[in-house]
Amino acid sequence: MLEMDALDPAAVAMKLPLTATRLRDRMLETGTTQEDLADAVGATQGAISQILTGMTRRSRLLPAIATFLAVNLDWLVGTSDQMIEMFDADGEDISEDDLALIRAGRSDKRLLKPEQLEAKPTALVTSHVPISESQDEDDELVDVMEIDLAFGMGGGGYLELPVKKKPRRFTRGWLRLFTQAPPSQIFIAQGIGDSMAPTIQNADIVIIDTSDTRLTMGDQIWAAAYGQTGVIKRLLPMPNGGVKIKSDNPLVESEMAYDGELHVIGKVVAVVRKMSGL
Known part of the structure; x- marks a missing residue:
């Protein structure tokens, strides 16, 4: 029972x-x-x-x-x-x-x-929706939760659970430029370190789609929990069942994770960066 x-x-x-x-x-x-x-x-x-x-x-x-x-x-x-x-x-x-x-x-x-x-x-069912209604939906403001921790792009930030979050507001249409996931499954976080440079710079904001956690496509950028740290890395499934954890910075060596050491949180679908001098 x-x-x-x-x-x-x-x-x-x-x-x-x-x-x-x-x-x-x-x-x-x-x-x-x-x-x-x-x-x-x-x-x-x-x-x-x-x-x-x-x-x-x-x-x-x-x-x-x-x-x-x-x-x-x-x-x-x-x-x-x-x-x-x-x-x-x-x-x-x-x-x-x-x-x-x-x-x-x-x-x-x-x-x-x-x-x-x-x-x-x-x-x-969108084919019979009037254009004006569709445009109104794209303009709708929705809350996306910001993860209150720094995912490690260098040594990694300590991953404490439950993770504190606060809402940020975006238009639904802007989010759809990156993912079709519902707002409840989208998070934003700030990375630290330079191991993913030049793709992701220190203090860049990343948008994470948590509806996508299966490593079916190699060499994508993912947010994951590895040991006691949060990381943003390229993850490559290997034939032996392990996952190669790769950095874009050639000075940072790759690592291998086995047997549940790595938990995928979601796919990084966008990087938001403030341009210098603005």
Whole structure:
């Protein structure tokens, strides 16, 4: 029988965030315990409990949780009301990238339950939206959380959790120049050091898309937790299962991470730099 230590009377009486409610529902539906989920995503049961009780609303674990529970991330985090079970016609797990290609009709894969795509999410139905409405949406101001720590681009800044954050306001259209991820899955952070120079300079602001954590394309720039530090590096998956951690500065030697030493937080999709002399 599935047990959740979070289901005490106080927690039930409290109005939980949508993500917490949906996570509980999916765990009950699949018979997944907190211990199962924690082991699967490489977290502590305490971290899972914080999501289930609403203490943590924007966890970096959510993409991995959605993958393990075989459900689309947009539904889990509340940016879509359309729940899709992430299996293909052969019963194999599919990724968010696979789902996007299936939606676009550019994949040989088919959903195990294709009827789940019959009612398309509002966010994807744009062809009949008047231009004026689309422009208004692009002009909408949305909050993006700034991570209150310096991701190390040199020796690395100490990674303390829970990470303190504060909101910054951007237009939705400007963010879409870099990523289609919902604002709740986009973070900004300031790097320190010169190991990624000249690509990223000291004190540059980076925009991180946390909906993308799978190292499927080599030599991209990622934000990650490595040991007790936050790093921004090029990450290259290796045939032996390790990940090469590379710097753009040729004076900085590459490192190798193995067996869960590296946790990918998200892909760096943009660098914002103040021009000197301005």
